Amino acid sequence: MDGPVSAPGAAPAEEANRRAADGSDLVARLRRICGDEHVLTDHFQLRTYESDGLLQYRSVPRAAVLPGSAEEVAAVVRACHRAGVPWVARGSGSGLSGGALPVQEGVLIVLTRLRRILEVDLPNQRVVCEPGVTNLAITAAVAPSHFFPPDPSSQIVCSIGGNVAENSGGAHCFKYGFTTHYVCGLEVVLPDGTVVQLGGKELDVPGYDLHGVFVGSEGTLGVATRITVRVIPSPESVRTLVAFFDSPAHAGHAVSAIVAAGVVPGAIEMMDRLSIDASEQMAHAGWPKDAGAALLVELDGPESECEARFDEVRRLCDEAGAAGVVVPRDAAQRDVFWKMRKAAFPAMGRISPHYYVQDGVIPRTRLPEVLEQIDALSREYDLRVGNVFHAGDGNLHPLVCYDGEKPGDAQRAEELAGEIVLACVQLGGSITGEHGIGVDKKRYMPKMFAEPDLAAFQKLRCAFDPDGLANPGKVMPTPRLCGEVPGPYRQHPLERAGLAERF
């Protein structure tokens, strides 16, 4: 898999001097910083961390460290910088793009011990926490009066640090926005080990919006060690319905009508028949077996507004040809309906030995076209594709089913999934709406961005990480060095020196 591709700028002689000055190897240094029990080098232990949520990529790091404080994180990063060793930060490991895939021979910085909520400042509607705190724990800390809107399906386990890295979304982001809309301050350890405060509890702090830039940078600009987020009052009222249609295209008409009427639902989620079938086996919601598509619409907000809009949404679904509309009779049934949606990925495992989760975005009005293309691809490759959408914002999650035991099937599934994101780009969309580029999608970056665009990205990256030590080999399609003119391939100093000696 991915080796240590990105290059620290230092020359070998300089490297040797550094080591001499250091006088000890990196692992010993890491042990001094974090304590022996928090530095793992045993291959068997390290295998726990070989993948994130995307299991087809595996890579075992040379060492994993579990720092217990922001200060320890800074010391670890500083030690790596001095040794010229690349590192990858990891939260809960639930990412779906291989963003936390370790670099072989590098250090994996595992942030799961940093799970303290440092301050709940409800009068100012802010929470300050460490990166390992789970997404749901933030809402729990301010409930019931307030909540933290970004709600990825993995919110029980995923960490806020990971949400910051990926700019995570979720079902409610059509109305409420993404992680980036709610992060107002970050304490960041830069790749040279210095600590910088970006933003704060206040808005419009003078200077470049570097916390805005950091959110979604996939761990390539540094490690966030303290995160300040905005929380908002919980909605007074929530009204949910599910409408069934012949096909996703028909359900798409209902979505368009709802949006055109000026209604902004808290969530508007679509599932196709295959994904309904799969989820039924897990959630048992009793949805009709013959439905071609289900549209889960949730209005939230002031009681009076929900009341006024709910009947309108119902009518618009009817007018768009809904075969039936069901309103959950109580909170328990509403939870079951949401379980149908949130279980859609794992549920696919009930009807297919393996599946590949894709993440693409289209302008919402192009839904019928992309559905046709997915359908055609499914037939061409002779693989089933389930579809789950965040319908409001045009974010598709096609689930490509395959049998890993069948030779070539996995590769064809991946190819098919790749064709789908390329179709999204051709329709004016994006190769990823919320899962990130990581290692998985960097090869598609040139389909969405031209060379000058990538060069501009690299300028930013080099400002933060001139030595290329932070999560190298992710996001950018090809490894690039900072501050050097392009030329013939030069051996990476780490490759030449052989990292093993350093440990």
Next chain:
Amino acid sequence: MEQASLQRVAPGSAEEAAEILREAGQGRRHVRLRGAGTKLGWGRPGLPVDLELSTERLDAILEHNEGDLTAVVEAGVTLERARETFARAGQMLPLDPPDGGGATIGGVLATADSGPLRHRHHGARDLVLGVRVALPDGTVARAGSKVIKNVAGYDLGKLMTGAYGTLGLVAEISLRLHPLPLQTVTAVVRGAAPGLVAGAASKLAHRPVEAEALDVRWEDGAGAVLARFGGASAGDQARAALDTLTAAGLEGEIVDDDDELWDRQREAQRAPDGIVVRVSTTQHGVGDALAAAHHAGGRAVGRAALGLVWIALPQQAGAGAVTALRERLAPARCVVLDAPAAVREAVDPWGEDDRAKLLLMRRVKERFDPHRTCNPGIFAGGI
């Protein structure tokens, strides 16, 4: 500072703009980027410039995708024209900073200026889906996308928003639009103590209401809270808000025809001949900011939930009044916006910056604009 010999160019495309910047950089010439020129006095006085690059010819609304609630515009499109265009489809770009005349979307973005709608719809940074930027190295780079959800690549839109044109020229912007509320209704209450006014607004900000805007105001020894509602039940929501605000000890009424109220709020963010200081504080600090405005003999408007307050100092105030305000409100950051050149030379409009952040900002500047071609010296830290 107007210079008589200033050469002025108006490129017709991002590519032309990039070429102008590249050539200027090669000749070590400094370029001022400008839109309508409504905020040219903001920031530090800066280094003398040799060339002025205007966005006046970059004035096309390239796309308005009604069904997708998105648009793509060139930087020189005025807010007013964009507003009219989107309104015809029942939509809006919820970016409503004070607009003394012809403010362009590019200029609003560069300064990250904002207005009352920020309460509900976030700031310029959050409405930008993508940008095309003419960079000083002569290239044109695109970042982001035209769809409302996208995490591919770095978010250069955020880097450019509020960068005061110091990293390049944003030539084209993809934007998220929102439905225009069918009707708006505002609850207005008045009070004679800054703490009472800010406290009542904060109380409302903690209630499960969905206000389009939630502002405070302080002028001539009296204050007000304004809460604007939209949507199908705007009237009901405003009446409920009025109950909350009067329960906090203030008196007021419901205003149906409320446009003028909000125009006044926006206008109070500017003082063409005076000094305006933008205070970045917490929600809890809004009362202190209003009290500081009162103490200084000035007026203030603010976004009560967001902790942003614009204080207009009295006509006779000078640099000393800015310093006094900063001392009183520390650690809240006070940025000088409108001010006579003498004041902007006497006090740093941006205030002190954290050293580590400044170093990082300089590194960003060096990567994007190594010869300091674009708007040199006007930004925080003298960038």
